[in-house]
Amino acid sequence: MSTPTEVRMPPPTDHRAGLPTLGAEGTALLRLLDDTFEGWGHAAGATSMTAPPLLPTQDLARLDYYENFPHQAVVVSPLNLESAQGGSGLCQETGCFPCDALQPASLGLPSASCYGVYLSHEGRQLESDTLVTVVGWCFRKEEKYEGLRRQLGFRMREIVALGGQEHAEQHLATFSDRITAFAEALDLPLRKEAACDPFFDKGSSKAVLQRLVPVKHEFLFEDLAIASVNTHRNFFGDRCDISLAQSGGPAFTSCVAFGLERWLSALTRRYGDWDAAADAVLRARSAL
Template identity: 25%
Template structure:
């Protein structure tokens, strides 16, 4: 759930979204500080803490690139991971569909450009099929969110034209919300992490990210908590069945 300062700087999430970052603090292994807490204050104060040099992860994919760092591959690679993400959202935006802490599943893939395009397309099509089978309402849109790999916000227009980010947006009575994104990251991240092909050139990469909490909330807002009102298919899902189907 945490990432180092070096990893944050390499991914450059802080360049586009510094206001969203949570920093980790710690009480040092210092007897004087520890005794001060135990004997004098019986509580901990801000001055008892020091920066840990780590941050709560805002998304999952960073650790995948960290595992691939410095390696050369002769074939395409795919990795999936799930975990908790943390984003310091402005208070008036926080609600059941936008949380400070949430669960995310990501599928990350690296390889040649054709593989990235085809994989992203396939994941988008399969996700849309699942979304449709659940009877949910929504749309696929092109997003100009700078994500985490652009050097400046002016390049958002380039992203929009290049269709480098698609979002699955669920439409509910309360509001529309993105519940999945499908991203073409180009060569940028593989170049930064020295992930290369057999020609010694940086590979391409992409990822699909799914906000699990948002999927749950959208489903409950659509059908309610009474299972009698749920689609029959949801009532018969067994572990692995839906994915296999």
């Protein structure tokens, strides 16, 4: 089989960089993949929820989001019409609003779907181990954008575990095996690697801890991470006051994440077109 090239989207203009559009075939494949991953969650006992696309910046700050991911952060600001000069205040030369035309940005666009899950459970006491699945729009500022590989706005399906430490750890082990089996059925070569956030000071306690006990593993197709398994220990349980009824201590959490557009990129590169990629997914689903 010859090595195909990824199905390419039309080159975006500058103001649409990182915002490609999917047609009917791409949309159908994305829905097929999302249905597959959501189905894995339901089979494991997860309930579905819908998280908001925007979250208060003060809530994200409480979760160290802007400390840990400042390079990815995107915020939203309403227009300050009192300060805007000449109508909306839009600069005709750049197509952008100047800072004095914006109100303070109190809403953030999250880079992962799971933040809304933890915040929605804030102050709750869990009677038993819990699984939740959610899909949402996520946003990341990147140094450059590339087709379906790296986008400003993309969709992420997650399956999130909340509960005891054993529950959180078993969740990752189970779905790591599931991802590996699915990739084998797809004949999609993936490799699993420990990931360390590059913005940490290499000598910091966070960086040392990640090297000793990795909190994130990625599944890569070529050089592109299309899925990940992540343990947070009791960080979100502590910050969001999510407690365990049995012990009273903070809940442990973990999540499995699928970047849906990145899966489209990998599959179309592997199989050459939308139809062949969709057929491969259907065969793999039937084989598992």
